[in-house]
Amino acid sequence: MEPHEVPAARGRRLDAIHAALLRDPAAEIRAPRRRWTTLGVMTLLAVAVVVIASLLVYDRPAVGLSFGIRSPVTLLAALGALLLLVVGSSAIALHRSRSGLGVSAGTLVAAVVLAPAIYAAVVLPNPVHLPDAVPRWVDISPWGVRCFFIAVIVGAIALAGFTRILRRAVPVATRLRAATLGAAAGAWSGLAVFAFCPSGDQHHLLYGHVLPILVLILLGSLTLGSRLRP
Amino acid sequence: MDAGTENVCDLMERYATGDECVFDALYHALAPRLHGFCRRLALYRPEADDLFQETFLKLHRARGTYVTGANVLHWAYAIARSIFLTNLRYRRRRPEQLGAAEDVARQEGIQVQDLDTPEQELIAENLLEVAVEELGRMSEKNRVAYVLMKEEGLSSLEAAAILGTSPSAVKKRAQRAYEQLRTALDIDEVTDCRSNHGTA
Numbered sequence: 001m002e003p004h005e006v007p008a009a010r011g012r013r014l015d016a017i018h019a020a021l022l023r024d025p026a027a028e029i030r031a032p033r034r035r036w037t038t039l040g041v042m043t044l045l046a047v048a049v050v051v052i053a054s055l056l057v058y059d060r061p062a063v064g065l066s067f068g069i070r071s072p073v074t075l076l077a078a079l080g081a082l083l084l085l086v087v088g089s090s091a092i093a094l095h096r097s098r099s100g101l102g103v104s105a106g107t108l109v110a111a112v113v114l115a116p117a118i119y120a121a122v123v124l125p126n127p128v129h130l131p132d133a134v135p136r137w138v139d140i141s142p143w144g145v146r147c148f149f150i151a152v153i154v155g156a157i158a159l160a161g162f163t164r165i166l167r168r169a170v171p172v173a174t175r176l177r178a179a180t181l182g183a184a185a186g187a188w189s190g191l192a193v194f195a196f197c198p199s200g201d202q203h204h205l206l207y208g209h210v211l212p213i214l215v216l217i218l219l220g221s222l223t224l225g226s227r228l229r230p
Numbered sequence: 231m232d233a234g235t236e237n238v239c240d241l242m243e244r245y246a247t248g249d250e251c252v253f254d255a256l257y258h259a260l261a262p263r264l265h266g267f268c269r270r271l272a273l274y275r276p277e278a279d280d281l282f283q284e285t286f287l288k289l290h291r292a293r294g295t296y297v298t299g300a301n302v303l304h305w306a307y308a309i310a311r312s313i314f315l316t317n318l319r320y321r322r323r324r325p326e327q328l329g330a331a332e333d334v335a336r337q338e339g340i341q342v343q344d345l346d347t348p349e350q351e352l353i354a355e356n357l358l359e360v361a362v363e364e365l366g367r368m369s370e371k372n373r374v375a376y377v378l379m380k381e382e383g384l385s386s387l388e389a390a391a392i393l394g395t396s397p398s399a400v401k402k403r404a405q406r407a408y409e410q411l412r413t414a415l416d417i418d419e420v421t422d423c424r425s426n427h428g429t430a
Contacts, residue, residue, distance in 0.1 A: 024290065
């Protein structure tokens with residue numbers, strides 16, 4: 001049942017493709033440094049958002065890393081785990097593999113499920129911050145509206161950067177990959193609000209810090225597909 | 231990776247860095263198998279031709295994303311399937327009545343090899359027709375898994391990478407397609423025998 005290609009027909013098709021290519025706007029050629037430049041810009045922007053928001057709200061940068069901490073060891077352990085989560089989830093989401101078709105679907109599913117689960121396991125059961133150690137001059141909502149907003153801003157920056165890196169590069173399992181990018185962006189947003197917010201209230205942490213990760217996963221899977229497909 | 235595949239990869243590598251001159255060579259290296267794959271995906275020739283052309287356009291637009299050393303043909307298959315699925319979803323959302331199109335099997339593309347007697351040729355043609363019809367009837371997932379593994383000779387790992395699923399799932403799909411085809415061919419043979427006995 002091997003289909004045979006007729007050379008004349010192949011020549012006609014080549015002409016048609018040539019004509020179509022002439023009408024097509026110039027395609028991008030390879031830019032090896034784009035990935036690292038984009039990641040660098042993303043990091044700078046995320047840090048800028050956290051610093052500016054901290055200065056506006058708390059009058060000092062990264063309050064979450066210095067105010068009302070249970071112990072420095074707990075803080076370092078949680079910070080290390082969250083940094084690993086950011087690096088690991090981003091690496092899985094952006095990895096192209098030798099085939100150029102990305103990591104396996106199983107790995108992508110694992111990343112989507114585990115990223116919010118690991119984040120919740122790090123921040124929720126034993127919060128790094130004391131529940132009553134909130135700065136007196138700031139009112140922190142138990143619904144975490146401010147944190148949710150900042151998390152979504154940082155997550156959107158990360159999603160935009162990831163999309164730029166993988167634009168037109170994902171022909172396989174596109175929606176799943178988009179959801180994984182959302183999970184990785186969620187990890188970035190989680191780290192950002194961890195550095196920004198000194199709250200140890202579990203209700204606040206659940207709605208303001210963990211929920212945005214799920215929102216970003218949903219956002220990624222629903223909006224990025226068409227940009228990632230070739 | 232064999233020498234031919236390496237050569238295509240080199241061509242794609244040059245094309246990815248902006249060398250437009252290699253496009254024709256790349257096209258001639260990829261076209262026969264890619265067009266065959268498109269015809270298996272789309273079943274009807276005009277649709278397959280459109281899919282083939284669109285695959286090359288997308289490959290052109292996405293050339294900057296090519297990973298050095300990756301198998302270009304597998305990458306092109308993945309792009310073709312991605313386009314096919316997008317078109318399929320679009321058509322499902324906006325169904326339209328298409329005009330009658332000739333089946334691929336009846337086109338010049340698929341031909342039965344020369345056989346000794348006209349009777350053998352007729353039987354082979356009939357079997358081929360049944361097989362192609364059955365391929366069109368089965369689910370897209372099973373059909374593509376079957377085509378990649380049984381016709382294109384890819385390993386389950388390679389086919390899984392193209393289809394974005396696990397190797398065991400691909401094997402199961404290809405097996406299901408194979409069994410469906412075998413059942414159809416068996417039924418057809420039985421029907422032929424009965425009609426021959428009836429006429430005799």
